[in-house]
Amino acid sequence: xxxxxxxxxxxxxxxxxxxxxxxxxxxxxxxxxxxxxxxxxxxxxxxxxxxxxxxxxxxxxxxxxxxxxxxxxxxxxxxxxxxxxxxxxxxxxxxxxxxxxxxxxxxxxxxxxxxxxxxxxxxxxxxxxxxxxxxxxxxxxx
Numbered sequence: 001x002x003x004x005x006x007x008x009x010x011x012x013x014x015x016x017x018x019x020x021x022x023x024x025x026x027x028x029x030x031x032x033x034x035x036x037x038x039x040x041x042x043x044x045x046x047x048x049x050x051x052x053x054x055x056x057x058x059x060x061x062x063x064x065x066x067x068x069x070x071x072x073x074x075x076x077x078x079x080x081x082x083x084x085x086x087x088x089x090x091x092x093x094x095x096x097x098x099x100x101x102x103x104x105x106x107x108x109x110x111x112x113x114x115x116x117x118x119x120x121x122x123x124x125x126x127x128x129x130x131x132x133x134x135x136x137x138x139x140x141x142x
Contacts, residue, residue: 027131031080034124038077038093045070059103072096080125087136090129097122 020028044052045066056066076096080089097118104115130136 023131027128027133030124030128031086031132032128034121034128035077035081037121038073042070042074042077045073059107061103080129083133086129086133090125093125094122097125 048056048063048066052066053063056063061069073096076089076092078089079085080093082089100118101115104118109115130140
């Protein structure tokens with residue numbers, strides 16, 4: 001006769017992971033769109049194409065500033081993409097978007113298509129982060 005098995009509690013790390021909820025998946029998709037958009041923007045600032053050269057001149061930025069701006073943007077995007085630093089990355093990207101808004105205001109670009117576009121991107125950044133980050137949702141909920 002064998003001895004009865006003793007039940008031992010299963011640690012949280014040994015439990016199987018539950019499937020991500022619909023809001024988490026939506027948050028990941030929204031964040032992925034923002035990451036892809038901003039990473040491409042940073043790439044073309046680091047390796048300028050003709051459109052970037054013309055656009056920077058139109059906005060009043062010397063071409064030499066595109067490399068540091070692109071590196072800064074890519075750094076912020078990377079921080080946003082890493083789950084443990086995503087809130088910090090979102091804060092930095094919000095500041096970056098504020099600079100973009102100020103630039104478009106300064107050159108008197110149209111309101112909805114240019115001046116508010118960085119606001120739309122910031123909403124995408126924070127909306128995606130809110131949906132995929134339970135700690136942020138708990139912080140906002142109070």
